[in-house]
Amino acid sequence: MSGETALIQMSHISKTFPGVVALNDVQFTLQRGEIHALLGENGAGKSTLIKVLTGVEERNGGTILMDGEEISPRTPQEAQNVGISTVYQEVNLCPNLSVAENVYIGREPKKGGRIDWKTINQKSKELLARFDLHIDVTKNLDNYSVAVQQMVAIARAVDIDAKVLILDEPTSSLSTVEVEKLFDIMRMLKKQGLGVVFVTHFLDQVYEVTDTITVLRNGTYVGTYTTADLPRVQLVAKMIGKEYGDLNQRFISEKSVKATGEALLSLKDATSAGSIEGISLDIHKGDVLGLSGLLGSGRSEIVRLIFGVDHMSGGEMNLKGHKLHNKGTLAAIRSGFAFCPENRKTEGIVGDLSIRENIILALQAKRGMFKAISRADAQKIADEYIEKLEIKTPSADQLIRNLSGGNQQKVILARWLATNPDLLMLDEPTRGIDIGTKAEIQKLVVQLAEQGMAVIFISSEIDEMLRCCGRMIVLRDKKKVAELNGQEISEAAIMHYIAGGAENEPA
Amino acid sequence: MNRLKKLSKYQVFWPIVIFLLILLVNGIVSGGSFFEMRIVDGHLYSRIIDILRNGSKLMLLATGMTMVLATGGTDISVGSVMAISGAVACTIVAGGGNVAVAILVAILAGIVAGAWNGLLVSKIKIQPIVATMILMVAGRGIAQLITNGKIVTVNSDAYYFINGGYILGLPFPLFIVAFVVLLVMLFIKKTAFGLFLESTGVNPISSHFAGINVDRIKWMVYTFCGMMAAVAGLIESAGIKGADCNNAGLFIEMDAILAVAIGGTSLNGGRFSIPASLFGALIIQSITTSVYAMGVAPEITQVVKSIIVVVICLFQSKAFKESIAKKLNFRKAVKQA
């Protein structure tokens, strides 16, 4: 970083939301022709920093220099105009418009004051061909898979005359081949002198493609490092602010396997149109069964099926040997099932209700509308779980939306524990939660299993799965590809099966 | 002072205060005659009783509307359902039918209408505004078809009693309101319905995942709202001693929504308070009555009401509050600089 001005120089950036300091005196420097990883745990401030840079959020303090000149984009449009373009994790295109239009909307070529559709279709076809994407660009975007949509989004971002390209976790929906293709493109752009900001939570990808790493933690700047010089363990330590060894202890010491006797719940060839195919599994009391696989592999879909959210189109489900027809969530609750869904905000919490109401909600539903839980009983139940799960709140009257993510998750857990379930299903229960609470929840899962509850545990963090699960089912492409027990469970084994299993055995 | 602060936390607090203020202003303007009470033939007469009696329809509608709005929906068909109910009852009574039967059939018609709205909203998942707009427009047509396009007049003292009757010196509609509200409050208190309703309004997906039958809750409230509209329609038609399909309950949906909004229930769904909505209804009624008394053209109240609704919504809007706060801060900053 000699006398040459950086492409982007963000310094002393701060951003507060009501009650939360999201960014505190953060700096970030992007050079021309580099791929720069922006890393940090959930809640570290990566997204906020990017939103500030792209004009989605207004910063409270600090300066942003681009090529040495101050910029203050207030909308994504203004950011685009100065040459900052972004691809987000969720595909941010319009499903009802054609592929070509999605590439060109907002900057359509014109002829005689009219949009020149011929050129748009022609040019976008050529552009996508550069990405090895040979599709009919005049068809609506929603005819294509999420991966294709994501590639279209990237093509759009690249084609906009950009100097800075921000990729905010664009790889979560892409296959390995597609990720490789994306990396090729990133390298090509780097050669052209673009600055690429790459946000991801896959460390492998960081080491494969990036030159520089900037780490944020809890809204503060930790440091900027050359990728090649930073060992992986140190990177993780910087991200979580703890020595890695602390976390790596296992809660199930001997991986007790109790898979004997009659199963509590068994699925036989369970199929749900478009999400899972022919899944068979058994779960016993005291099991912690992990469902491993990539997003969309069918891991969440299995639990949604068991809980009666999704419809089972084939196969059967037996509870303690009796056939079960899943008719909606209430029936599932009454069968002794409980389910913490993946999206806490949209599917878990009821934001404007109090902690007490959130806790008794499922129990009340289980009992039925006419057997109301009295206020005093509700208070008792709520207080009991607030204490047991160490939910940090002044009182049960607090609205749940005012709690932190971790405490919200605990309330949802309390909601289900209050129904005294036989089977607890947790889909990404620790996502977006601080490390301390994470460990508490993991410990709780193991404890519950020891007390005889059956638990299905889903997480995209393999470490966490290794720590909690006594048995594991690995899924790929909607099918079960392996079942691992006790000592067979290892990161290598799981990766092996997720990546392609026996068919492409590493040579 | 502290106690007052605590009281003011209740949703019903401000509506009551505003209502009392309006009464007070009326009392002062009228030089006290506003509060006069007379007993004639054992019937209590006073302006306040008038407001209560005339506001009874709106109170009933507000009760139903509160629940619909609590789910995050809306029902703009209540006026038309009133017309249907009046048309049904009057046609039966005018045809020589039993008044009790007429009332039952009219209420049943309201229930069917409400259930239809509920079906469209909960099962077919049509936006509430569009779903209920269908009945809003078609409903008056249906009422016209029932009465064959004529204004049906009835000649039955038993039927008139619904609006004009007195029990213990108080107008009969007040007893209807009291009965309905008591029943509803009891139902909400004694069952978990209130919790399920609020939960549904705040986050229907989470509620579904927690085992609440969201569709059924919605269906219930729309049906109930239709039933309330039918009862209000009976009172209205008993008041004019006939069924006027074109004008019965015309534009009243706005008043009903406004009553709930004044009561402080958010139009986005969630927390609700029926007592607060009742006072909201009384506030509207007292304003309307006062405006009449002052001799101002009643059409102006429509304009004023629409402005009040927008203002209330603005104050419930987070974005609005933030932009105001920003402006204030900016001004402060300028002053300091």
Add this chain to the structure above:
Amino acid sequence: MNGQKAKKKFSIKNISLLITVVLFIVLFGAASVAYDNFFSFSTLFNLLNDNGYLIIASIGITFVLLTGGIDISIASTIAFTCVFSAFLLRMGVPPFVVIPLVLLIGLAFGALMGFMIHYYKLQPFIVTLAGQFFMRGMCAVISTESIPITNEFYKTMALSKITFLGGRIYFYVFIAVAVLIVALFVLKLTKFGRTVYAVGGNEQSAVLMGLPVARTKVSVYAISSFCAALAGVVFSFYTLAGNSLQNVGLELDAISSAVIGGTLLTGGVGNVIGTTVGVLIQGVIQTIVTYQNLNTWWTKVTIAGLLCVFIIIQRLIAIRAEKLKAAG
């Protein structure tokens, strides 16, 4: 697989317009068979003459519906325009002042509603419902009596027509045709038009793609109200009077036209040709009801029923598409 699915989807989109056109032809054909001297260009032209104003208003509301919003204030805006125009004309204000003025009021009123909806995140239905009452109230404030229009220019506009193929087309129909052409052009061939679709498809994406979402959302409500005001001007040519209670419930007619014409109420899909055919379908129903000598309320009931059927079909198609999607 992708290609196949795409084909299916594509045809579904065309089918909805096809259904609309077929429905129109079937209704018109059935009426022609049932009634003597129904089948003529004169009947067809009269559909345009009688529904010109509705075409304009429906095209306006289509813009709002395309963004996924709703506007239920248009009927009152039409009424207000008529009453206010009649009032001003009676006071002797010349038409070339009156017409631009009422159009401007419509535009500003819509923009104001759009502003509150977008910037303060109020629900469109509540704002436009308030707008509906405001405008209706303002009508009554001006006059609760019907005001006749005696202005020469208005009279000329009311009566000027061309005779063509045995039927008559009034001049004001051409205003509707002009609106249709402009709307077609704007929606298909301008940035603004495409942004309208983008906002309806996914508003958040549109923001992140750097499209001017705020301006677009405010504009569609302004356009809707402007078209309503224009429809009001045409309607005052048509009736030569301003009445505070006219066109109650017209917003449903306009919304039904759009929906019957293939506009999705969730936004993002639809076009103004479909909307126009939707209006004509309603016109045919109205004509049939008249021929049949039925209570005019049957029209409203039938149209509401038709709207219902179309919305349910839309829902079923959407559900099917979701399932197809899930099936990969």
